[in-house]
Amino acid sequence: MSALIERIRAAVGTAGLITAPDELAPYATDWRKRFFGRPLAVVRPASTAEVAQVVRACAEARTGVVPQGGNTGLCGAATPDASGSQIVLNLSRMNRVRAVDVRNNTMTAEAGCVLASLQKAAEDAGRLLPLSLAAEGSCEIGGNLSTNAGGTAVLRYGNARELVLGLEVVLPSGEIWDGLRGLRKDNTGYDLKQLFIGAEGTLGVITAAVLKLFPLPRSRATAVAALQSPEKALVLLERALDACGERLTGFELFSDFCLSLVLKHFRDAAAPFPRRFPYYGLMELSDTRPGEGAGTLVESVLEAALEDKTVIDAAIAQSDAQAQAFWKLREFVSEAQAHEGPNIKHDVSIPISGIAEFIAATDAELLRAYPGIRMVTFGHLGDGNLHYNVSPPDGGVPEAFMRELGAVNRIVHDAVARFGGSISAEHGLGQLKRGEILRYKSAIEIELMRSIKRTLDPHGIMNPGKVL
Amino acid sequence: MSALIERIRAAVGTAGLITAPDELAPYATDWRKRFFGRPLAVVRPASTAEVAQVVRACAEARTGVVPQGGNTGLCGAATPDASGSQIVLNLSRMNRVRAVDVRNNTMTAEAGCVLASLQKAAEDAGRLLPLSLAAEGSCEIGGNLSTNAGGTAVLRYGNARELVLGLEVVLPSGEIWDGLRGLRKDNTGYDLKQLFIGAEGTLGVITAAVLKLFPLPRSRATAVAALQSPEKALVLLERALDACGERLTGFELFSDFCLSLVLKHFRDAAAPFPRRFPYYGLMELSDTRPGEGAGTLVESVLEAALEDKTVIDAAIAQSDAQAQAFWKLREFVSEAQAHEGPNIKHDVSIPISGIAEFIAATDAELLRAYPGIRMVTFGHLGDGNLHYNVSPPDGGVPEAFMRELGAVNRIVHDAVARFGGSISAEHGLGQLKRGEILRYKSAIEIELMRSIKRTLDPHGIMNPGKVL
Numbered sequence: 045m046s047a048l049i050e051r052i053r054a055a056v057g058t059a060g061l062i063t064a065p066d067e068l069a070p071y072a073t074d075w076r077k078r079f080f081g082r083p084l085a086v087v088r089p090a091s092t093a094e095v096a097q098v099v100r101a102c103a104e105a106r107t108g109v110v111p112q113g114g115n116t117g118l119c120g121a122a123t124p125d126a127s128g129s130q131i132v133l134n135l136s137r138m139n140r141v142r143a144v145d146v147r148n149n150t151m152t153a154e155a156g157c158v159l160a161s162l163q164k165a166a167e168d169a170g171r172l173l174p175l176s177l178a179a180e181g182s183c184e185i186g187g188n189l190s191t192n193a194g195g196t197a198v199l200r201y202g203n204a205r206e207l208v209l210g211l212e213v214v215l216p217s218g219e220i221w222d223g224l225r226g227l228r229k230d231n232t233g234y235d236l237k238q239l240f241i242g243a244e245g246t247l248g249v250i251t252a253a254v255l256k257l258f259p260l261p262r263s264r265a266t267a268v269a270a271l272q273s274p275e276k277a278l279v280l281l282e283r284a285l286d287a288c289g290e291r292l293t294g295f296e297l298f299s300d301f302c303l304s305l306v307l308k309h310f311r312d313a314a315a316p317f318p319r320r321f322p323y324y325g326l327m328e329l330s331d332t333r334p335g336e337g338a339g340t341l342v343e344s345v346l347e348a349a350l351e352d353k354t355v356i357d358a359a360i361a362q363s364d365a366q367a368q369a370f371w372k373l374r375e376f377v378s379e380a381q382a383h384e385g386p387n388i389k390h391d392v393s394i395p396i397s398g399i400a401e402f403i404a405a406t407d408a409e410l411l412r413a414y415p416g417i418r419m420v421t422f423g424h425l426g427d428g429n430l431h432y433n434v435s436p437p438d439g440g441v442p443e444a445f446m447r448e449l450g451a452v453n454r455i456v457h458d459a460v461a462r463f464g465g466s467i468s469a470e471h472g473l474g475q476l477k478r479g480e481i482l483r484y485k486s487a488i489e490i491e492l493m494r495s496i497k498r499t500l501d502p503h504g505i506m507n508p509g510k511v512l
Numbered sequence: 513m514s515a516l517i518e519r520i521r522a523a524v525g526t527a528g529l530i531t532a533p534d535e536l537a538p539y540a541t542d543w544r545k546r547f548f549g550r551p552l553a554v555v556r557p558a559s560t561a562e563v564a565q566v567v568r569a570c571a572e573a574r575t576g577v578v579p580q581g582g583n584t585g586l587c588g589a590a591t592p593d594a595s596g597s598q599i600v601l602n603l604s605r606m607n608r609v610r611a612v613d614v615r616n617n618t619m620t621a622e623a624g625c626v627l628a629s630l631q632k633a634a635e636d637a638g639r640l641l642p643l644s645l646a647a648e649g650s651c652e653i654g655g656n657l658s659t660n661a662g663g664t665a666v667l668r669y670g671n672a673r674e675l676v677l678g679l680e681v682v683l684p685s686g687e688i689w690d691g692l693r694g695l696r697k698d699n700t701g702y703d704l705k706q707l708f709i710g711a712e713g714t715l716g717v718i719t720a721a722v723l724k725l726f727p728l729p730r731s732r733a734t735a736v737a738a739l740q741s742p743e744k745a746l747v748l749l750e751r752a753l754d755a756c757g758e759r760l761t762g763f764e765l766f767s768d769f770c771l772s773l774v775l776k777h778f779r780d781a782a783a784p785f786p787r788r789f790p791y792y793g794l795m796e797l798s799d800t801r802p803g804e805g806a807g808t809l810v811e812s813v814l815e816a817a818l819e820d821k822t823v824i825d826a827a828i829a830q831s832d833a834q835a836q837a838f839w840k841l842r843e844f845v846s847e848a849q850a851h852e853g854p855n856i857k858h859d860v861s862i863p864i865s866g867i868a869e870f871i872a873a874t875d876a877e878l879l880r881a882y883p884g885i886r887m888v889t890f891g892h893l894g895d896g897n898l899h900y901n902v903s904p905p906d907g908g909v910p911e912a913f914m915r916e917l918g919a920v921n922r923i924v925h926d927a928v929a930r931f932g933g934s935i936s937a938e939h940g941l942g943q944l945k946r947g948e949i950l951r952y953k954s955a956i957e958i959e960l961m962r963s964i965k966r967t968l969d970p971h972g973i974m975n976p977g978k979v980l
Contacts, residue, residue, distance in 0.1 A: 147750055147865035148896070170754075192699050200758075203697060206674065221956050226863045228895040229671060230934035231660050231710055232941055232949050233979055234961050238706030242699055259757045282615055286638075289727045289800030290758035332757030333809070341801070395694045397615035427696040428616070466698035473700055481700050488689050492968075493702050499967040500960075511701055 048105040052087055052131070055097035060137070062086040071132045074123045075116050075179075079475060081124035083110070086132040092212060092220060092251045095133070099249060099505075100218025102131055108508040109133050111245035113155065113187030116179040118391075119474025121191065121244040121510050130508070135186050138251060144169045149257040150209060150226040155186025155250050162255070171257035174201035178375060186250045192242035194470030199426035200293045200330075201258065203470070204241065210254035211237040216247070216501035226254045239496065244472050245507040247500045261293075261330035265338035266367035267346060270321035270357040275400040277325045277425055279354045280345075285426075287345050288329055291338060295426030296326040296374045302422045305380035306373055313372060316359045325355075325425070326374050328367075377422045378431070385442045387420065387435040388452045392460045393469035396428040403430070406459040410434060413455060414448065429469040432456060457484065473511045516573040520555055520599070523565035528605070530554040539600045542591045543584050543647075547943060549592035551578070554600040560680060560688060560719045563601070567717060567973075568686025570599055576976040577601050579713035581623065581655030584647040586859075587942025589659065589712040589978050598976070603654050606719060612637045617725040618677060618694040623654025623718050630723070639725035642669035646843060654718045660710035662938030667894035668761045668798075669726065671938070672709065678722035679705040684715070684969035694722045707964065712940050713975040715968045729761075729798035733806035734835035735814060738789035738825040743868035745793045745893055747822050748813075753894075755813050756797055759806060763894030764794040764842045770890045773848035774841055781840060784827050793823075793893070794842050796835075845890045846899070854910045855888065855903040856920045860928045861937035864896040871898070874927040878902060881923060882916065897937040900924060925952065941979045 053061050062068060063085045071086045073079065084107070089095045102109045108130035112122040115134075124130040138156040145151070146169050153162055159180040166173035175188060177195035187193075189211070193204040201207065210225040223237050240248055271277050274297065281295050300320055306313050316324065327345075329338040342360060349355040361367035381387050394402045407419055416437030423430035434452055436445035457467045461484050468477055482490065490512075497504075497512055521529050530536060531553045539554045541547065552575070557563045570577045576598035580590040583602075592598040606624040613619070614637050621630055627648040634641035643656060645663035655661075657679070661672040669675065678693040691705050708716055739745050742765065749763050768788055774781050784792065795813075797806040810828060817823040829835035849855050862870045875887055884905030891898035902920055904913035925935045929952050936945055950958065958980075965972075965980055 145863060145865050147746060148863040149753070150863070192703075194697055194699075198696065202674075205703070206670075215956070215960075219956055221960065222954065223957065225932065225934070227861045227932075227934050227937075228666065228864075229662055229861045229892075229897045229937040231662075231938055232934055232936045232945075232953065233710075233957075234715075234964060235660075235673070235706055235710055236957065236960055238703055242701075242703055247702075259754050261757075278615060285617070286727050287800060289729075291800075332755060393695045393697045395613060395616040395618070396696075397613050424697075429697045464693065464695075466693070466695050466700055468700045469695075469697040470699055477700075485700065486690065488683070488687055489691070489701075489704065492683075492689065492704055495967050496702060496964070499963050 048101055048107060049085060051101045052085065052098055055101065056087055056089050056094050060088045060090060060094065062088070071112060071115065071134060072124065074120045076118060079120035079123040080126065082126045082128045083124040083132045084129055086134055088134045088137050090137045092214065095214045095249055095251050096218050096220050098133060099214050099216065103216060103218055103503060103505055106503055106505060107131055108505055110507050111135065111190065111249045113184030114158065114179065114182045116183040117187060117191060117474060118471045119476040121472055121474030121507065122187065125509055133249060136184065141165050142252065145226060146171065148226050151255045151257055152224060152252060153185055153255060154252045155184060157185050159183050159185055159188060166257050167260065170260060172260050173255060174258055175204055175207055185253060189241050189250050189253055190243065190245050191472040194424065194427065194429065196294050196424070198424060199295055200290055207256045208237060208241060208253055209256060211240055211250055212252040213240050214249040214251055216503070216506045224252060224254055244474060244511050246497060246511045247506060259332045261332060262334040263331050263338045264367065265329045265342040266361040266370050267327050267342050268316040268359050268370050269325040269327065269346060269349065269355040270317055271323040271325055272356060273400065274323060274403050276354050277323060278396065278400055280325055280349055281425060283349065284327055284345050288341055291329045291331050291341065292327065292426070293330045294328040296423070297425040298324050298374050298377055298422035299419070301418055302377045302420055303373060305384060305420065306376045309380040309383040310376050313376065314369065316370060316373065317357050321356055326370055374422065377420065381420050381433060381435060384435060386446050387433050388446070388449050390432045390456050391469050391471045392432055392456065392465055392467060393427065393429045394460065394463045394465040398463045399425065399428060399430065402459060402463045406432070406456060409455055409459065410452065416440065453480065475510055478511060516569055516575060517553055519569045520553065520566055523569065524555055524557050524562050528556045528558060528562065530556070539580060539583065539602060540592060542588045544586060547588035547591040548594065550594045550596045551592040551598055551600045552596055554602055556602045556605045558605045560682065563682045563717055563719050564686050564688050566601060567682050567684065571684060571686055571971060571973055574971055574973060575599055577973055578975050579603065579658065579717045581652030582626065582647065582650045584651040585655060585659060585942060586939045587944040589940055589942030589975065590655065593977055601717060604652060609633050610720065613694060614639065616694050619723050619725055620692060620720060621653055621723060622720045623652060625653050627651050627653055627656060634725050635728065638728060640728050641723060642726055643672055643675055653721060657709050657718050657721055658711065658713050659940040662892065662895065662897065664762050664892070666892060667763055668758055675724045676705060676709060676721055677724060679708055679718055680720040681708050682717040682719055684971070684974045692720060692722055712942060712979050714965060714979045715974060727800045729800060730802040731799050731806045732835065733797045733810040734829040734838050735795045735810050736784040736827050736838050737793040737795065737814060737817065737823040738785055739791040739793055740824060741868065742791060742871050744822050745791060746864065746868055748793055748817055749893060751817065752795055752813050756809055759797045759799050759809065760795065760894070761798045762796040764891070765893040766792050766842050766845055766890035767887070769886055770845045770888055771841060773852055773888065774844045777848040777851040778844050781844065782837065784838060784841065785825050789824055794838055842890065845888065849888050849901060849903060852903060854914050855901050856914070856917050858900040858924050859937050859939045860900055860924065860933055860935055861895065861897045862928065862931045862933035866931045867893065867896060867898065870927060870931045874900070874924060877923055877927065878920065884908065921948065943978055946979060
């Protein structure tokens with residue numbers, strides 16, 4: 045193996061190569077600390093040409109390459125296996141914004157750019173990069189694209205996939221595919237970039253991308269609605285879309301148990317209403333027009349919904365601070381649940397029309413199997429995406445419940461399949477759900493995926509053991 | 513070959529099979545009458561299962577299959593070759609809307625549904641299917657997706673690709689891939705549907721799709737601005753986007769020569785202003801809110817642009833009839849140019865920021881090479897998409913000019929490549945640009961496309977001689 049290491053060192057220099065065991069550690073484990081790998085080395089190239097040389101060397105040595113960005117993924121896609129034979133290819137040093145074309149509404153950024161820094165660069169140019177998610181302060185755009193990240197503005201702007209116009213990719217052979225086009229329309233053959241987006245590094249290494257930018261919103265309105273049930277949330281969502289169109293940037297749902305966890309574990313958090321209600325819907329509108337338009341609009345939607353009892357109570361944020369406070373009630377759910385101890389997570393999507401029925405049916409089935417368990421139901425309702433998590437019964441033994449993980453997954457994922465949904469809405473498969481997905485995809489689909497993998501990566505060096 | 517025909521007859525019945533030479537004719541030629549093929553037979557299956565049986569039979573007989581929808585394509589992708597050995601697989605009998613899920617904002621439609629009928633079905637359900645193009649009265653959704661159609665609302669809603677959530681495809685083996693998911697988020701492996709969208713039938717036959725629907729607009733505003741140059745059009749576009757955001761549904765450009773052709777060949781057409789100007793920009797805003805908001809907004813954008821001379825004059829439509837009259841000035845350009853005699857067409861895209869410079873440089877280069885020729889410059893400026901057509905000099909011999917087609921293409925397409933553009937923005941490659949594209953794509957990209965083609969269609973039966 046040392047011949048490979050020497051070849052990599054010649055390509056990336058000493059600054060780009062880590063082999064000391066204690067320095068490898070941060071790159072060898074995922075963010076949730078569920079997967080522990082042992083890499084042969086961590087390679088940190090500074091340019092596309094260096095990435096190409098490293099991948100070519102690994103291809104010739106038949107050595108596995110695990111691409112890694114900010115290492116914030118939730119499914120272990122960026123963690124090497126424990127064999128000590130795989131290279132972690134960390135892209136963080138490739139962090140240049142190559143170009144911002146204001147009039148074309150595009151930005152060309154390298155894979156290692158931290159998402160928040162790209163949001164900032166766009167704003168400095170008077171534009172919006174709408175991709176936004178909890179990890180934005182440390183996740184990197186290459187990882188966002190490789191996992192087709194979702195986040196809080198998908199309802200209006202789409203997933204990461206929809207924000208990409210062009211890609212630069214180092215192929216498993218070490219060749220560079222320059223597909224960095226900044227075009228809204230290009231019908232000259234197969235849309236190759238789509239293969240690499242969401243492929244979790246199994247088909248090549250994304251080294252740079254051309255991203256779409258949007259006009260900056262000049263006004264916002266944020267509101268929380270108190271709801272009797274998910275069904276009422278769907279009615280409100282439908283009306284809000286109908287009335288607000290693209291102004292509706294986000295529509296989130298969380299249950300009262302979610303709220304109670306946030307209130308328990310975050311002292312600064314405040315309940316939005318003096319009373320408590322079964323569910324809450326968080327709506328955000330934004331508009332390129334300044335002024336009160338968005339506020340007036342959300343008010344009229346909520347007034348009508350209060351009148352006919354779709355909504356039990358409603359609060360519109362009166363300041364940016366209050367808007368942020370409302371968002372925290374939703375955004376802190378995951379962390380609050382973690383403070384509560386171990387739990388079983390799901391990241392599912394369902395056709396939006398079926399969500400209320402899905403929640404009712406799955407809640408009932410789980411409670412029959414595990415009396416007393418507590419559902420932590422929240423998510424991006426506007427996208428049909430639920431983080432449908434399950435905590436053990438109050439006072440129960442968490443370890444005993446966690447041993448049921450497979451059985452709980454089975455109940456939830458089988459229900460998802462019955463409702464025509466997906467068992468990974470926005471987090472990907474990685475190594476976490478690689479086996480699970482085989483139960484839910486047709487043999488034809490799995491074979492199509494495998495045949496593409498074999499074609500692009502005949503030696504199987506790109507992120508082995510992930511996705512497929 | 514008669515064994516194959518008998519097998520197909522057994523699959524689709526007499527109603528689904530055409531072999532009489534005079535009945536074959538309408539299916540053997542493209543809409544522009546530039547390609548003349550001779551099919552072995554035209555097969556018109558009525559179900560996905562029938563399509564699968566036909567494709568399987570053709571795969572076993574190694575017989576080429578040419579998928580065809582409404583046969584309105586502009587690059588000959590749906591026209592068989594002249595060998596008499598290929599099957600035209602016409603999908604027009606598969607024209608059922610399988611489902612409209614109002615709350616999920618989706619519609620599941622078979623490939624043979626005429627686009628206008630789907631727009632109508634969406635509207636009947638209180639929703640908008642935003643795909644809209646000149647051929648919508650006869651083009652079919654399977655063809656729209658296979659060519660990733662563009663049209664007049666791409667600025668706001670994206671190309672056909674962006675409107676698809678799921679697909680059903682008969683693979684070149686005759687197997688059926690059921691990817692008819694109605695999910696906004698699904699990160700469970702490679703996004704296979706993207707392969708078939710825009711592949712012009714070379715990787716399989718799209719038999720049905722789940723399409724996104726949107727809230728119905730309740731108000732519109734349409735305006736024409738008189739402009740000194742394409743550069744001024746870009747300034748206006750940037751301001752309109754900044755002020756109007758997603759309300760800006762379309763932004764079209766056409767030159768005064770385009771207007772003169774429309775006025776000459778369409779008696780009903782009226783010039784938008786008493787005077788004439790070098791260029792015109794057509795803007796359309798739409799909004800889910802009823803009332804005057806869109807009108808007020810376009811007025812304020814135009815007032816500011818008049819004040820600082822970005823715009824020389826402006827007219828806002830005062831009625832639906834006037835809005836339609838404005839649109840006709842843009843939409844009739846192509847037909848008006850056809851009345852004028854033969855011309856050389858281009859369907860190109862450029863990063864929007866480079867369009868004014870592209871037009872100036874390419875106009876100059878063409879006029880140096882062919883003094884007196886007349887540029888018919890129009891298109892979807894908001895998408896960076898120009899239909900940059902060239903008519904022979906006034907009084908010149910059209911046939912002589914048309915012999916220069918290859919040389920004119922070369923000047924225009926080389927300029928497109930210098931500006932980082934695409935030689936087929938929205939019409940595809942088909943058989944028309946299959947050779948031309950080899951000059952402009954890298955060897956790596958062509959080989960990636962070919963390797964995918966070989967993998968999915970190892971016997972090369974799907975639409976042979978198209979795209980690749």
